[in-house]
Amino acid sequence: MSTELSCIAGRREASKGRYSIVDLAEEDAVEAIARFQEDIRALKKVALVCIIPRTRQNMDPRTPSIEVLRELSVFGARVSSMAAEQLLNSAVLELPVLLNCPVTGSPTTYSFFGVALCPQAANDADELFDLPLSAPFPCINFTSDAFAFAMFVRDVSMNRHGVPPHELASRRDCDALFAACVAQWHKFSSHTLTAFARKTAGTRCPVRISADGLSWHAAHNDPVFAETRKEQHAHDMPCIYATELVERWVAVLDRHSAHFHVKSGQGGGILIAQVANSSKCPLAAMKRTVSTEL
Structure with missing residues (x-):
């Protein structure tokens, strides 16, 4: 498979x-x-x-x-x-x-x-x-992009330190772990989307990464179940959503936050009007209401 x-x-x-x-x-x-x-x-x-x-x-x-x-x-x-x-x-x-x-x-x-x-x-x-x-x-x-990322972070922690992240004694080790995992997760996504961009170049429904690397664009709104029309939407790249999720994890580890509901990476895209004329990431350019649910 x-x-x-x-x-x-x-x-x-x-x-x-x-x-x-x-x-x-x-x-x-x-x-x-x-x-x-x-x-x-x-x-x-x-x-x-x-x-x-x-x-x-x-x-x-x-x-x-x-x-x-x-x-x-x-x-x-x-x-x-x-x-x-x-x-x-x-x-x-x-x-x-x-x-x-x-x-x-x-x-x-x-x-x-x-x-x-x-x-x-x-x-x-x-x-x-x-x-x-x-x-x-x-x-x-x-x-679940967020849960998959969480499991990736746990795997890396187990391989490097022999314990899950919440059992790390050193804050420096924890911070280094998170930084490395965000970078690698972003790289995974970039490689996947770049491959789709090559395959869909010149088609009616191209996939691409924005010029600033902060969002990816496709002719669907992730994660809706199905759609009966095709419209370009912009979605956060991992350098955005994974970084935000790490901040929430750190707050929990520091006991500054309790239970929260995670939807990071699949919180829905933003409809792009005239995407062909846009060279910059609309997520960075547009004013958004930031949800408390990551």
């Missing part, structure tokens, strides 16, 4: 056995999600792919993707408070999971988001062509 993933961070998790895959032709979606949540709390899993039952129609790249997305939305509604029609039209499928944070060791809620992927999104003749949202089979991909 790891060789099929475009995302470097995703391939890393798959190689560690922390990226699960479930065939909903053989297993109930509600039961699969419940087991995934338990595995998250035990720090055993980081992401989940739920493959819906495959048919000749939903596997045919010539089938309009809107038809497959509608089918995926029905499965998504089974594990969401949202109706299928809402999920098809830009609603968010969110799974909040309360657990002991891999970094702070304290109770923290991490949100995981389900996104619909299908083979038809790779067909440049399809009305909803969008290469990053394509997959070899119709599926729902559940991820």
Whole structure:
């Protein structure tokens, strides 16, 4: 599975056995999600792919993707408070999971988001062509950028120091750990997005990183479940959201903050008007209301 993933961070998790895959032709979606949540709390899993039952129609790249997305939305509604029609039209499928944070060791809620992927999104003749949202089979991909980053930080801490971050005795070691992990996580994302930028250059739905490196742009709003129209959105790069998350972790470690709800990296993008004429990061240029939920 790891060789099929475009995302470097995703391939890393798959190689560690922390990226699960479930065939909903053989297993109930509600039961699969419940087991995934338990595995998250035990720090055993980081992401989940739920493959819906495959048919000749939903596997045919010539089938309009809107038809497959509608089918995926029905499965998504089974594990969401949202109706299928809402999920098809830009609603968010969110799974909040309360657990002991891999970094702070304290109770923290991490949100995981389900996104619909299908083979038809790779067909440049399809009305909803969008290469990053394509997959070899119709599926729902559940991820949390924030939790994946937290697990990465924990892995690095265990490899360097033999203990998780919240057990480090030296503040200097902790600060150095966080700085190194933010830099590496940003590099993972940059490499992944640069590869997508090369593949989508000259297409109707290009992916790119802003000139200042603070945001990435694509023809969808991450992490909505599905969309029926394609519009360019800008999203924070890890140098922004991972740095903000580290600040929250430090506040918890310093006992200046208690439980918080994490959505870092998937808090939603900003619609870009006339993106072709924009050379700078709109996230830096636009005045935003900063949410208290990272």
